[in-house]
Structures are given as structure tokens and as C-alpha cells.
Amino acid sequence: MHLITGANGQIGSALSKALIQKYGSDNVLLSDIRPIQMDAKFVILDVLDKNAMQQVVEINKVTHIYHLAAILSAKGEANPIWAWDINMKGYLNILDVAHNYKVEKVFYPSSIAAFGSDIDLSVARQNDVRNPETVYGISKVAGEIWGKYYFDKYGLDVRSVRFPGVIGWESMPGGGTTDYAVEIYHEALKHNYYECFLDENEALPMIYMEDTIRSIIELMNAPKEKITIRTSYNLQGISFAPKDIVAAIKHKLPNFKVKYVPDFRQEIAAAWPNVLDDRQAKQDWGWNPKFDLEKITNDMFLHLKPIYEKEQC
Ligand SMILES: NC(=O)c1ccc[n+]([C@@H]2O[C@H](COP(=O)([O-])OP(=O)(O)OC[C@H]3O[C@@H](n4cnc5c(N)ncnc54)[C@H](O)[C@@H]3O)[C@@H](O)[C@H]2O)c1
Numbered sequence: 001m002h003l004i005t006g007a008n009g010q011i012g013s014a015l016s017k018a019l020i021q022k023y024g025s026d027n028v029l030l031s032d033i034r035p036i037q038m039d040a041k042f043v044i045l046d047v048l049d050k051n052a053m054q055q056v057v058e059i060n061k062v063t064h065i066y067h068l069a070a071i072l073s074a075k076g077e078a079n080p081i082w083a084w085d086i087n088m089k090g091y092l093n094i095l096d097v098a099h100n101y102k103v104e105k106v107f108y109p110s111s112i113a114a115f116g117s118d119i120d121l122s123v124a125r126q127n128d129v130r131n132p133e134t135v136y137g138i139s140k141v142a143g144e145i146w147g148k149y150y151f152d153k154y155g156l157d158v159r160s161v162r163f164p165g166v167i168g169w170e171s172m173p174g175g176g177t178t179d180y181a182v183e184i185y186h187e188a189l190k191h192n193y194y195e196c197f198l199d200e201n202e203a204l205p206m207i208y209m210e211d212t213i214r215s216i217i218e219l220m221n222a223p224k225e226k227i228t229i230r231t232s233y234n235l236q237g238i239s240f241a242p243k244d245i246v247a248a249i250k251h252k253l254p255n256f257k258v259k260y261v262p263d264f265r266q267e268i269a270a271a272w273p274n275v276l277d278d279r280q281a282k283q284d285w286g287w288n289p290k291f292d293l294e295k296i297t298n299d300m301f302l303h304l305k306p307i308y309e310k311e312q313c
Contacts, residue, residue, distance in 0.1 A: 003057065004029070005069040005090075009032070010174050014171060014209050016030050028040065054100070057101045064107075066220075072173075073111075073268055074175050076134060088142060091143050091146065095150045098150075107219070108232070110140045115271075123275040124277060126229070126278075132271075152230070161215055162235055164204065165204055167206055177198075188256050189305060190308055195259050202241055206238055208237060208289075211289045211290055227285070228284050234277055234281065236275060252301055
């Protein structure tokens, strides 16, 4: 059984559909603290409740866990200790239950937030020093190292990537610093206007949802001997700044207007790398992103335009 925590989130809702399609609805169990809208096997599970987690894993004979439940960067800065508890204690519960119940594989998403401004931010290499400047980033670095610890000490097969900001039409983002890159498409189609909370030149690594989901499935299915990184693999999709996404949208909506009103999230973004060097992921398990900014924009419009046109009727 494949168990997803945080299945109601931005990535979780897309991963849920993909895993159900791949493994069948009987073999995928979704969980979250918020009920889902999908017609699928689902259980309410707070990752801080270790007893409940043990029961869910034991009763359902869970073999694979995709641990997506977390508090993201912007929300985490508003309440650091709460974010640390959920991100850290929640993950330690997962690792310990996975070890005790002989779960075969655990997927753990780390983030570009694992890096801080003391590296060359033009490109973060796989083993660059990780001195993050948000509680979210601190929890991701600690999580990476705990995953490696469980692999080294107990042989638990933990696999992880450092995701860039994720863009998709299926779901709304959950309080991160890269949320603008999803919101902007919705606001463009709804109001032809967007107030951007990042500076127009703030380049960050991004990845389209289809590539995101494919990376999880490919990494989880790669032969064990190919996995040489047990902290977390850098994963690159495409890097761009707000002004680039605005230009891409203007190709489709020439009257689209943007006002830049940078807030506290600009400071977070300024300490993150512009590009992730993902050569190790490419070499080890064949990572290859397929979506550039033009393809992303075309696909976002393809799916979102009919929704907003219908709403306006
Ligand atoms: N979305 C991105 O751009 C991005 C980038 C890098 C890494 N990640 C990582 O990927 C994972 C998923 O991200 P997302 O964007 O889908 O996040 P999200 O905020 O959209 O979803 C997180 C989900 O976790 C659930 N949750 C919160 N507290 C919980 C608890 N105590 N127990 C169980 N569930 C709980 C929430 O209800 C929510 O549905 C996270 O670990 C995140 O750090 C995301």
C-alpha cells in the first residue's frame, strides 16, 4: 500500500491522482488533517499523532510512504515553533514508524530553501554548504540528514529531492515563497492584473507539476544501487524571474498589468539560489525536466482559461 501524508496539498492532490492511476485505487491510501474532495481511500491523519500513524501503517500494510505534510516557508516564518514541530516531529514519527513496521521506501521532499545566502546563489551545487535562513529551511536540512541517518543506521530506503517552486493548475499553493508563480496565472485570467510580492528580477528555480510528479515516481522506482545521495538530490526545472513570467503571459494577454509590491517573502527569496545544479540526479537516475516557461504557460492557459471563461458566463 502506498500512503501519502499531506495528500490534500498542492503536490499531494496531483500525486494522489498519479499514484492511483499507476498502482490502482485499492493500493493507494491518502491522508491529511483536512478532508479531501477526491473519491479515493482516505484517512484523517495528523502526522504528530504517532499512535494513529502506527495503526494506519500496520492495518493497511503500508509499503511506501510519500511524506508531504509540512508547513511551507512563508507560513513557517509567521509561526516558527509550530512549523518546526510539524515539519520535524512529524517526519521523525514517519521515519520511526517506517523503520519499526518495515516500510520498504520513504519519499521526503526537501527544498531550495535548504540553501542560504552564504553560497554562490547564481547556482547551488549538490554539496554546497546548507545554512538556511528560514525555519522551513532549517527543518528541511535537518530532515535530509535524519533521512540519511535512518538509511545508514537501519537500512531504511529513504529517497529525497530538493524541489524548486512548484507550478501547477490542479491545485493552489499552500503558503510558500514561490506561490506567486501559480497565483499570477489565476489573477491574469480573472482580473488581467496581479500584485506581485517578489521583485521583478528575483530569479528562482521552478518546476512544473507534471515534471514534479514524474520525478517522484522515477526516483522511487530507480534501482537502489543507483541512489548515491541519501540526503537529498538537487532538482532543477527551469529558472526565471517574475518579469519573465509576465512577458510569457503578455504573449497571450497583451493588456495584462502587474504591480510589484515586494513584502517579507522577497527577503526569503533573496537568500535562495537562482539555479540548482542537478547533474547528480541526471547521472544517477536519469532526471530530465520537460517543461520550459513557454510550455508551462501554454499548459496553464489550456487548463485554467476554460474554467474562468465558464465562471464569467
Ligand atoms: N510546493 C512547492 O513549491 C514545494 C517546493 C519545495 C518543497 N515542497 C515540499 O513538498 C511537500 C508538499 O508541499 P505542498 O506544496 O503540497 O504543501 P501544501 O501546504 O500545499 O500541503 C501540505 C499539506 O499538509 C497538510 N498538513 C499540515 N499539517 C499537517 C499535519 N500535522 N498532519 C497531516 N497533514 C498536515 C495540510 O493540510 C496540507 O494539505 C512539503 O514537504 C513541502 O515542503 C513544496
